[in-house]
Amino acid sequence: MTPEHLNWDHDKDPDMIPLDAGGHPSRQSESGDHITASAGHIDVGEISTSSRTLWGDAWYRLRRNKLALVALVWIVFMILLAVTADLWVPQTLGDPIVLPQDTAAAKLLPPSADHPFGTDKLGREIVSRIIYGARVSLSVGVLAVSISLVIGLIFGGLAAYYGGLWDTLIMRTADVFFAFPYVLFAITLIAVLGPSYRNVFIAIGILGWPSIARVFRSSILSVKENEYVDAARAVGASDLRIMFRHILPNSIAPIVVYTTMSIGSAILSEAALSFLGMGVQPPTPSWGGMLSDARAFLFSAPHMMLFPGIAILTTVLAFVLMGDGLRDALDVKMKD
């Protein structure tokens, strides 16, 4: 309840106008005709018919979460930068890949008006490389999570729907995936596939499915127990109808939340792999690769480390905060 509610002024509240003998708002009330007239309009239906859709409701609650909103703006901003990069970055800020003519003079320059984020060891603009790095990070994040989603939803759904042997088989396989150290498993996979942009998101995607399958399975299992599923069965709905119309729409919220957070962690994994040289290969700029380059100049040119670090931190944080906000906004049980 908001403070306004607690400190309301009884005299101004239309509900507090005394009633006359007939049960109508009293005309003698000192608040005058203006309020009396509006009080007469109130009926039960009018108060509660603000019928919002479920997603409209979620959006309403998300909008009030400032932190999530900032995160959303940041994500949209990064996506816009990444998508439009080709149109303006090389022309105005400098090419992210091609070396300047006089490398020796241009290299390792600290941030200045000409070089907003400074230059790297080969004299390339760090600001351009960060913008182009956003393309790699965001696309790897989205593609990897898409792969996890497809595999995870299919296996999680099968495990929950059929149960028994299928469930055991799928969930124990997922456990095996969990048993391996994540980065080590990813490095092994990439060692087999060969380091490249494509193989990075494939590796991260394959490693991500068990958690999605788990979340989806448990979500379906808990929704299945709800009485409205029995009720749907009782009106004669078929199994398929129950699965797709009643169970799926109710189990999707945790997946939306988890997916958002997963994109953040996929970006982090990509950065880690690129840092270790197992990710996107030079000269393509990637945030992890830039960090790796910066190691040698940690003290002489700290800006090389600083900006890619900030880019990774803010972007991953944005996805996590966004996921947090979505979780609060979508939680059906939180409704009054």
Place this chain on the structure above:
Amino acid sequence: MSKLLEVTDLRTHFFTRDGVVKAVDGVSFSLDYGQTLAIVGESGSGKSVTAMSIMGLIPDPPGKIVEGDILFKGDSMLAMEPAEVRKLRGDRIAMIFQDPMTSLNPVYRVGHQIGESLRIHRGMTKREAFDRAVELLDLVGIPNPRERAKDYPHQFSGGMRQRAMIAMALSCDPDILIADEPTTALDVTIQAQILELMIELQDRTGTAIIMITHDLGVVADMADDVMVMYAGKPVEFGTADEVFYKPLHPYTWGLLDSLPRHDVSEKGTLEPIQGQPPSLIRVPRGCSFHPRCPYARVKCVKEVPELVPVEGGHASGCHFSVDPSFRKGEAAVCREVV
């Protein structure tokens, strides 16, 4: 002509790791148009499983109807294909669930859900089904039905949701309405309204109602016939008047004595039935009520009593019910305590 619904010697067992749960163990009754049958008993007495068996909604595994038959207008529902049973469900036989707070799907508008069975069974379009849902909401006494049909369940109060559930169940004019504790989750004033509504709708549509409840007050208001269940078995069957004014079985006496009555002085104390309902895996030998029965004799431990008619259709599953002195003597003593 065959009866609307006939259940003969229904036995629904659940095969669990701990053993066989005999949730329903020999239930028989029949139901005709416009009739109301109340099934009464404590939690775990098999009332709901009986209902679910009729709906064909026993989860298999672990549940299974091992014996008996359910005849709908003379046709065995157990012999039907699952698709045929599904056609009856929601169309000819509808059900209202106990908890209105959880029995509506939160992601759909109320009107959409009420129309679901119309779309399934009547092949109505979304628009037709929605219009009919509005009429039904009006019928169950929801003000502003056209507006409210566009609401989501969380915007409805508990009583309104139960009204919506009733509208949903009545959408296809079912022959049989099974109400599984429809008022248990509601507060008392709303309970009375919902019962009134059901009685009114029954008068109008002639639907037969199976009312499952542990609330004898509900039974008195509505039922024609009453079946009292204990540990999966019917222990007493009769008209509402017979069961209320001339109860035969000690368990029914116990149920009635644990009910607050306004025709008895306020100083009287309520007499709960001692003990707990038995585990349905290891039902006591002989009469399953004997460990809790104040009148139990050696015979009760040795022999399983049958449900036998005592006076007309009024039947009891107690060895001693046929003995008028047992009823008049001990029952009278028992009732005086109240």
